[in-house]
Amino acid sequence: DKAAQTMDYKLDGLVRDERKVFDAMDAEETGRYLPFSFRGGEPSPYQKDKRADKAKLSRIQLHLDDLVTRMGEQLYSGCIAAEPLVTGRSPCRWCDYGFICCHEDGVGERALDAPAKPFEPSEDPDKKEEKDP
Numbered sequence: 699d700k701a702a703q704t705m706d707y708k709l710d711g712l713v714r715d716e717r718k719v720f721d722a723m724d725a726e727e728t729g730r731y732l733p734f735s736f737r738g739g740e741p742s743p744y745q746k747d748k749r750a751d752k753a754k755l756s757r758i759q760l761h762l763d764d765l766v767t768r769m770g771e772q773l774y775s776g777c778i779a780a781e782p783l784v785t786g787r788s789p790c791r792w793c794d795y796g797f798i799c800c801h802e803d804g805v806g807e808r809a810l811d812a813p814a815k816p817f818e819p820s821e822d823p824d825k826k827e828e829k830d831p
Contacts, residue, residue: 709732711733713732713748714750714751714755720741727739754817754818780799780800781807783807784807785809790803
């Protein structure tokens with residue numbers, strides 16, 4: 699029991715940005731059960747990326763639905779090329795299926811190409827700010 703109390707695990711993830719969710723998960727605002735801490739009874743403004751409103755969660759869901767749909771379409775059409783994502787060392791070093799795909803190092807590899815904040819609303823350059831006279 700003592701060991702369990704002294705062990706602290708740093709949580710990571712995304713939580714719906716609603717007070718009732720915070721209260722249900724961590725009513726005492728200890729920060730132990732949420733991926734962010736509290737400051738003055740409010741979620742830390744420095745950890746805003748750990749919270750998502752309904753619109754952001756919907757954008758994430760749409761992205762994942764689209765990704766799975768495209769993957770299914772590619773598999774169904776027979777497009778299953780070996781194009782590993784390489785972010786340093788090649789994942790082929792640990793893959794048990796190299797003898798099947800016959801991937802050659804440096805050929806058909808993908809690099810991580812993702813925006814820093816992919817699920818934030820895009821800024822519309824046509825939108826002009828209204829200024830007070």
